[in-house]
Amino acid sequence: MSRFWSDLVKNLTPYVPGEQPKVDNLIKLNTNENPYAPSPKVLQAIAAANGERLKLYPDPNALELKQAIAEYYGVEVNQVFVGNGSDEVLAHAFQGLLKHSKPLLYPDISYSFYPTYCKLYGINQEMIPLRADFSIDVEDFIRPNGGIIFPNPNAPTGKLLALKDIEKLLKKNTGSVVVVDEAYIDFGGETAIKLVNKYDNLLVTQSFSKSRSLAGLRVGCAVGHPVLIEALERVKNSFNSYPMDLLAIKGGVAALQDKDYFNKTCQAIIDTRKTTTEGLEALGFEVVASAANFVFAKHPDKDAAAIFQALREHAIVVRYFNKPRINQHLRITIGTDAEMQALLDALAKILPTV
Amino acid sequence: MSRFWSDLVKNLTPYVPGEQPKVDNLIKLNTNENPYAPSPKVLQAIAAANGERLKLYPDPNALELKQAIAEYYGVEVNQVFVGNGSDEVLAHAFQGLLKHSKPLLYPDISYSFYPTYCKLYGINQEMIPLRADFSIDVEDFIRPNGGIIFPNPNAPTGKLLALKDIEKLLKKNTGSVVVVDEAYIDFGGETAIKLVNKYDNLLVTQSFSKSRSLAGLRVGCAVGHPVLIEALERVKNSFNSYPMDLLAIKGGVAALQDKDYFNKTCQAIIDTRKTTTEGLEALGFEVVASAANFVFAKHPDKDAAAIFQALREHAIVVRYFNKPRINQHLRITIGTDAEMQALLDALAKILPTV
Structure with missing residues (x-):
């Protein structure tokens, strides 16, 4: 805080975007980016x-x-x-x-x-x-x-x-x-x-x-x-x-x-969303029906923050919001099929431990 | 005006930037761009x-x-x-x-x-x-x-x-x-x-x-x-x-x-500013001593708005501000030597006519 700041600045609550980690070989499923290159x-x-x-x-x-x-x-x-x-x-x-x-x-x-x-x-x-x-x-x-x-x-x-x-x-x-x-x-x-x-x-x-x-x-x-x-x-x-x-x-x-490239990549993500949802459900997650390039999922028995942390240790980053009503959910961006399989594999390992 | 606008919007006075003409072969000396390509x-x-x-x-x-x-x-x-x-x-x-x-x-x-x-x-x-x-x-x-x-x-x-x-x-x-x-x-x-x-x-x-x-x-x-x-x-x-x-x-x-490219192009503009200033003064202009990539010039006998218009007809665009204290000045971006010579040539033709 400083006397040079306008009153407005003193009272701001800046937005905190999802992390852009500077680590290589991370599976990045935290900011809803597209897994496919631009056209x-x-x-x-x-x-x-x-x-x-x-x-x-x-x-x-x-x-x-x-x-x-x-x-x-x-x-x-x-x-x-x-x-x-x-x-x-x-x-x-x-x-x-x-x-x-x-x-x-x-x-x-x-x-x-x-x-x-x-x-x-x-x-x-x-x-x-x-x-x-x-x-x-x-x-x-x-x-x-x-x-x-x-x-x-x-x-x-x-x-x-x-x-x-x-x-x-x-x-x-x-x-x-x-x-x-x-x-x-x-x-x-x-x-x-x-x-x-x-x-x-x-x-x-x-x-x-x-x-x-x-x-x-x-x-x-x-x-x-x-x-x-x-x-x-x-x-x-x-x-x-x-x-x-x-x-x-x-x-x-x-x-x-x-438009062809756009349609093809959107469809690929929609397809992967379907298999990811099925995979998460098979692991016991409750998944909100999604029309986006991410899914919002909750495990009835496991703490979301703990899963989030454990996934990070497996070099997979998803998004966790410590907020009322949603602090037991994870938001998971839809990546490529291979990335989502890696996520499901990691979750299968993690879930018994958290 | 619309009832949907915030009160703020109703009272704004948006800034009007210098024109970005969509005409080819124009000599563009109106928005203080650099005449040299990026490094x-x-x-x-x-x-x-x-x-x-x-x-x-x-x-x-x-x-x-x-x-x-x-x-x-x-x-x-x-x-x-x-x-x-x-x-x-x-x-x-x-x-x-x-x-x-x-x-x-x-x-x-x-x-x-x-x-x-x-x-x-x-x-x-x-x-x-x-x-x-x-x-x-x-x-x-x-x-x-x-x-x-x-x-x-x-x-x-x-x-x-x-x-x-x-x-x-x-x-x-x-x-x-x-x-x-x-x-x-x-x-x-x-x-x-x-x-x-x-x-x-x-x-x-x-x-x-x-x-x-x-x-x-x-x-x-x-x-x-x-x-x-x-x-x-x-x-x-x-x-x-x-x-x-x-x-x-x-x-x-x-x-x-x-840094080499930067120093070289900045120096070229400084050199051209000097010759441009001399050329404008030879045509009777009063030129404010400039430390920028433009000069601010006034002709004691000729109307700035008229010169601005006449230059435009010669496909040369400079900046004219219709504002108190400066409505008899022109702001002229420093271009290449060739562009500035074209400006001086055009002015030599125009001045007797405006």
């Missing part, structure tokens, strides 16, 4: 852009990337916002669209960055408990609010909310913005982007970090009504004119264009 | 990192880049902060270090993003007029304040404040943070980083966009006392865990390591 076409596009042009500022509007996203989803360019990872996009949405006198609503078990944004921007918030099975009851969100946000599929549970339930919520909640955070939508969900032309208060955010294997490049986007996008642009242009570097713009465009 | 070693480092590793998140702490900066300037790693361009670094400094009940002070002629940040974060500010010759009188800043910021060399004037004057200010202003924004320091100034171990309220920000030819990659940094850096980290970790992508980290490190 070769992405690497080619980056290589082609890696030259003298880097001396110039990128297009501050990243129009090429916006156009590619608009085309991909069949929307207009002015319905698309892009940012330096979806966390940045979410930050601008919190500041520009979700800060009102009434509280922002989000599930009690959800992306743990949301309360951090609320502190950063002084947003009044109210956590809505999920049902015991971790599902969202949209009726619980029908109450006075200044905005609603939830991940779909939810994190860290992996549980999907059906599009018809989202539409039900949108029909009843017309006075504030509903942000659907679709970081994991490509692993089995149906995007709410198809509803943006029908509901002017719907903003959908997506990430290129998971399904497009580009966590290292930092690309995220939002799609919604042009008036919502304009709010994000106003914040962005008051914060950083050029958040997207040239290589991220070019790589992002190429990622959207290589 | 070949930077392009090699990016090429080497452009692979499967992009599927993983980058180091959220960008330690490798912080270490390279620390080594370069002879400071400790915990005295270094890095961000997605120096605009992002400045934004965090405004929010975390420059927002206090007393007003933030900055020169009336200065980087035009400062008032935008003040609006974004609700910072009380007071503009301190420069002297008539555009120099900063540090005595004018000795008054109650919650922070002080100025570019050095100043933008858009190019005028340098001597290190001894900065030290004079630091000695008298011990109660608030002084941010020295050194985006252009490498073109003839002496960095204030050598003072950070002596003054715990000094924060120096730098950019890789100008002197390191990397505007397209988005790399910026701040150096100061660890307590000031901690404030920036707290804001950053409440906003975006991974602002620096892998390629920006690797490219930034390589840029710092290739």
Whole structure:
């Protein structure tokens, strides 16, 4: 603490991301990265852009990337916002669209960055408990609010909310913005982007970090009504004119264009999720039905923190949240088949010992 | 305007960056980019990192880049902060270090993003007029304040404040943070980083966009006392865990390591600035003595806006600010010798006609 700090800084609770261990030969199943490399076409596009042009500022509007996203989803360019990872996009949405006198609503078990944004921007918030099975009851969100946000599929549970339930919520909640955070939508969900032309208060955010294997490049986007996008642009242009570097713009465009690679790698993860779920269940775990590239699993007899530690000793890192309601669960990213087999083998050894 | 916008968004005045024209064969002297390509070693480092590793998140702490900066300037790693361009670094400094009940002070002629940040974060500010010759009188800043910021060399004037004057200010202003924004320091100034171990309220920000030819990659940094850096980290970790992508980290490190290329290209720009200044003076312009990679010039008899327009018709873009005190000046980026000769030739044709 220092007298030089603003009052805000003194009261922040910074987000702690999953560890990025600097150890080799680790099986890394803790931050929901994709086990498959980015599309070769992405690497080619980056290589082609890696030259003298880097001396110039990128297009501050990243129009090429916006156009590619608009085309991909069949929307207009002015319905698309892009940012330096979806966390940045979410930050601008919190500041520009979700800060009102009434509280922002989000599930009690959800992306743990949301309360951090609320502190950063002084947003009044109210956590809505999920049902015991971790599902969202949209009726619980029908109450006075200044905005609603939830991940779909939810994190860290992996549980999907059906599009018809989202539409039900949108029909009843017309006075504030509903942000659907679709970081994991490509692993089995149906995007709410198809509803943006029908509901002017719907903003959908997506990430290129998971399904497009580009966590290292930092690309995220939002799609919604042009008036919502304009709010994000106003914040962005008051914060950083050029958040997207040239290589991220070019790589992002190429990622959207290589649909075959995208479909193939997403399907591989969905398949591996199925065998992993079966393997975990065979070991006695209860696994939440997941539409994401991770599973959320609990062993009825074994302590999650102890399993987490023991796995680490086997050079396997998963994610453990020491939080109410979920401190007996582990969130396990879906890796390759070989990685998941190694996990199951390690668990078979570990479980009798913990 | 929309009922969905936060009150903040309704009142923002977004920054308008210099145009990034999508026209070929333009001589682009409007956004202070470097006319020389990035170091070949930077392009090699990016090429080497452009692979499967992009599927993983980058180091959220960008330690490798912080270490390279620390080594370069002879400071400790915990005295270094890095961000997605120096605009992002400045934004965090405004929010975390420059927002206090007393007003933030900055020169009336200065980087035009400062008032935008003040609006974004609700910072009380007071503009301190420069002297008539555009120099900063540090005595004018000795008054109650919650922070002080100025570019050095100043933008858009190019005028340098001597290190001894900065030290004079630091000695008298011990109660608030002084941010020295050194985006252009490498073109003839002496960095204030050598003072950070002596003054715990000094924060120096730098950019890789100008002197390191990397505007397209988005790399910026701040150096100061660890307590000031901690404030920036707290804001950053409440906003975006991974602002620096892998390629920006690797490219930034390589840029710092290739000192020969850096010295050579900086010197070329300094030499071209001299010949450009002489050429402009021969055409009757008054040119502010510049320590930056641009010159700020005024013609006593000709209207700056008219010259700006006429140059555009000759496919040469410079920067014109329609603002009090400087609306008869043009800010002209230093390009290659050939580009500057083309500018001088065009001006020789234009001046009799405007």
